Amino acid sequence: MKIKLDHVSKYYDRKILDDLSLELEDVHALGIIGASGCGKSTLLRLLAGMERPQEGSIEVNGRRLQEGTVREYQNEIGYVFQKHNLFPHLTILENLVLILNKIKKVPGKEAEARAKQMLEQLHLKEEMNKRPDSISGGQAQRASIARALCTDPKLIFLDEPTAALDPVLTGEVLKAIRELKGSGKDFIFVTHELKFLRNFADHIIFLDKGKIVEEGPISCLWHPQTELLRNFVKEEDFYDDDNSGNL
Numbered sequence: 001m002k003i004k005l006d007h008v009s010k011y012y013d014r015k016i017l018d019d020l021s022l023e024l025e026d027v028h029a030l031g032i033i034g035a036s037g038c039g040k041s042t043l044l045r046l047l048a049g050m051e052r053p054q055e056g057s058i059e060v061n062g063r064r065l066q067e068g069t070v071r072e073y074q075n076e077i078g079y080v081f082q083k084h085n086l087f088p089h090l091t092i093l094e095n096l097v098l099i100l101n102k103i104k105k106v107p108g109k110e111a112e113a114r115a116k117q118m119l120e121q122l123h124l125k126e127e128m129n130k131r132p133d134s135i136s137g138g139q140a141q142r143a144s145i146a147r148a149l150c151t152d153p154k155l156i157f158l159d160e161p162t163a164a165l166d167p168v169l170t171g172e173v174l175k176a177i178r179e180l181k182g183s184g185k186d187f188i189f190v191t192h193e194l195k196f197l198r199n200f201a202d203h204i205i206f207l208d209k210g211k212i213v214e215e216g217p218i219s220c221l222w223h224p225q226t227e228l229l230r231n232f233v234k235e236e237d238f239y240d241d242d243n244s245g246n247l
């Protein structure tokens with residue numbers, strides 16, 4: 001994917017993202033990291049076209065995100081939220097079929113076949129006729145990922161998809177995401193799971209108080225240029241693992 005941020009600022013009641021500029025090319029899994037409240041999810045929403053910056057411009061894959069182009073763009077991407085937002089009154093299968101019908105205009109039987117295939121890939125075949133409240137949080141989150149994938153988007157956004165899960169379910173969901181690596185899709189994601197980041201991302205953006213403090217290929221985590229990133233990876237016990245230097 002290609003991303004261009006040109007002096008992007010975003011305000012709510014105060015400035016949340018502060019004059020971000022960046023150009024990336026040939027990145028396939030971009031991880032956005034930083035301390036809680038630094039603006040990661042806000043940046044993700046801007047990149048997904050869900051919100052607009054007050055200042056500056058954003059281009060993704062050569063397309064400028066602005067009124068008029070953003071709706072089409074949003075139909076082409078997939079987005080997974082911190083907590084699943086499946087329709088509670090529909091089964092898992094129906095949740096996927098609905099999206100295929102509505103967004104991609106795929107007719108009934110074909111939509112069902114595609115949805116089943118996707119649920120199988122996410123190891124949810126047995127759960128497909130259940131409603132979201134009768135499966136585990138991890139299964140529901142995997143169903144959200146299946147739903148984001150079933151329209152075959154080339155670009156997928158993940159906003160801390162394991163934030164609401166316990167460690168066992170977190171592992172299960174992260175494993176499912178890792179299996180998607182090499183599927184020809186691109187990912188932009190926010191995570192606190194640095195070990196997952198290390199295995200999945202090829203590029204990182206490290207934010208602090210709404211500013212990009214460091215960005216670069218994943219290997220830059222082993223050579224932090226700033227005290228802030230050095231402390232961040234240390235806190236997360238990043239190095240405390242096998243072959244941490246071998247990417």
Ligand SMILES: Nc1ncnc2c1ncn2[C@@H]1O[C@H](COP(=O)(O)OP(=O)(O)OP(=O)(O)O)[C@@H](O)[C@H]1O
Pocket residue numbers: 012013016034035036037038039040041042043190
């Ligand atoms: N819609 C909103 N209206 C007002 N303030 C908001 C809104 N969304 C986010 N904020 C504020 O913007 C700041 C950055 O939030 P954001 O969710 O982007 O941070 P984050 O780095 O993703 O945090 P976390 O890791 O805790 O999820 C926070 O202070 C948050 O309270």
